[in-house]
Amino acid sequence: QVQLVQSGTEVKKPGTSVRISCKTSGYNFISYHVHWVRQASGQGLEWVGKITPQDGSTIFAQKFQGRVTMSRDTSTNTVYFELNSLRSDDTAVYYCVRDRYGPDYWGQGTLVTVS
């Protein structure tokens, strides 16, 4: 079955970076985009960006450009997300999401606390 398993909770200081992994299984890794969506406590969903595993190309939301990096490892079917220059308002649960025509499978989420 399709699974996206994310790395664990992170606590970071302002100004530092965080890296989250998303290990996928159960499907052809290069056939689906992987998006990252975040959700602050009690708030709605915010799209951060996406990576195309086939060629590693990325698209980011404008507000994150220059601060975010996404990469992939096709040998382990894993996608990586990195956010730099962390601020307190980056505190949120970050989800990796498989997507082709809609966000069909979600990781369990990774809580990132910036404090």
Place this chain on the structure above:
Amino acid sequence: DIVLTQTPLSSPVALGQPASISCRSSQSLVYSDGNTYLSWLQQRPGQPPRLLIYETSKRFSGVPDRFSGSGTGTDFTLRISRVEGEDVGVYYCAHATQFPRTFGQGTKVEIK
């Protein structure tokens, strides 16, 4: 950016009664291939979102048939024919027509 506006933001519903959520887009969600990439997600408390409906009206694998989606262009609706206790949560519409992807604000469904 496409703005998705959901109404209502809160929907108290009695068990067994129907519920309906509207999602209005600031621009047409019809893609160049003719398909309309509007999805509905359910987020139960403490859980990640879960896909219910994609491409406006297609039910995702394992989704009960009491959930249905409809709409065209800029106006979309999610209907729950008979609300059950497990349907409590927040429902989001989301588009996949262009970048950036955006989501509606969410509609909280609770039992009256």
